[in-house]
Amino acid sequence: MTSSIRSHDGRVALVTGDAQGIGRAIALALAERGARVIVTDLQLPLETVKTIGATAHALALDVTEEEQWQSAARKAGEIGEVDIVVNNAGYFPNRSIDELDLATWRKTMATNLDSHFLSAKYFLPAMRKKKWGRFVGISSNMVGLAIPGMSHYIATKMGIIGFMRGLANDVANDGITANAVLPGLINTQATAPQTEEQKRDTWTQQAIKRLGEPEDVTGAVLFLTSDDAAFITGQAVVVDGGQYRIG
Numbered sequence: 001m002t003s004s005i006r007s008h009d010g011r012v013a014l015v016t017g018d019a020q021g022i023g024r025a026i027a028l029a030l031a032e033r034g035a036r037v038i039v040t041d042l043q044l045p046l047e048t049v050k051t052i053g054a055t056a057h058a059l060a061l062d063v064t065e066e067e068q069w070q071s072a073a074r075k076a077g078e079i080g081e082v083d084i085v086v087n088n089a090g091y092f093p094n095r096s097i098d099e100l101d102l103a104t105w106r107k108t109m110a111t112n113l114d115s116h117f118l119s120a121k122y123f124l125p126a127m128r129k130k131k132w133g134r135f136v137g138i139s140s141n142m143v144g145l146a147i148p149g150m151s152h153y154i155a156t157k158m159g160i161i162g163f164m165r166g167l168a169n170d171v172a173n174d175g176i177t178a179n180a181v182l183p184g185l186i187n188t189q190a191t192a193p194q195t196e197e198q199k200r201d202t203w204t205q206q207a208i209k210r211l212g213e214p215e216d217v218t219g220a221v222l223f224l225t226s227d228d229a230a231f232i233t234g235q236a237v238v239v240d241g242g243q244y245r246i247g
């Protein structure tokens with residue numbers, strides 16, 4: 001891959017859930033800007049690694065499992081200390097509150113929220129030594145929308161914003177930032193079951209009248225993980241074509 005903008009040269013980035021969708025687009029974009037990327041998913045994300053080429057490394061990482069984070073940090077250390085963690089892996093079944101069971105609630109919390117805490121626990125020490133680090137959590141603009149059947153998901157996505165705000169305070173003296181990115185409806189396998197009419201109902205509410213693509217999310221992540229964003233922390237950046245407008 002070639003790019004004239006090498007804003008991430010020399011950086012090592014770990015992205016979760018990047019076998020497909022938004023995570024894959026983020027991994028590709030970081031690599032294009034010069035980062036070595038540790039590409040992780042439930043199964044080895046070999047396709048993503050193949051597309052990026054020699055600068056990518058695949059790891060199996062179930063973000064709900066603490067010992068897998070511990071082992072990922074150890075293996076990542078052999079590749080190069082991680083500068084950037086993008087927590088993207090997500091779980092989002094639609095369940096009305098009457099159908100929602102504790103197992104689904106807990107799996108949503110573990111996938112969408114525990115992961116952020118565990119990544120900080122295992123990747124902060126190396127960032128602190130370098131006095132440089134970036135955490136980006138992929139939240140959702142759904143935190144501000146009236147979508148039924150998603151109370152568990154919205155709780156976690158709001159939780160990501162809260163965690164980033166809190167984490168930002170604890171790591172600021174070491175050159176580390178923590179921010180959330182809130183995509184709107186994005187064209188991925190996760191949203192593929194929606195009908196064209198359902199998708200249109202969403203994107204017609206946006207200022208920019210088209211469905212978002214995974215590549216639309218990458219700009220905010222690239223900026224927040226660059227040197228240019230050194231004074232931006234604890235923020236929630238909405239990337240939804242102008243649908244949700246109250247921060």
Ligand SMILES: NC(=O)c1ccc[n+]([C@@H]2O[C@H](COP(=O)([O-])OP(=O)(O)OC[C@H]3O[C@@H](n4cnc5c(N)ncnc54)[C@H](O)[C@@H]3O)[C@@H](O)[C@H]2O)c1
Nearest residue numbers: 017019021022042062063088089090140183185186188190
């Ligand atoms: N697609 C959208 O419209 C949209 C909108 C707002 C926010 N988001 C958020 O963006 C993120 C990515 O969404 P997407 O649409 O690309 O989803 P996707 O389902 O296409 O991809 C998610 C990836 O995460 C992986 N994953 C799931 N559970 C995991 C676990 N426990 N450990 C490791 N990997 C795991 C999956 O294997 C998959 O590769 C999610 O956090 C989602 O909540 C998506």
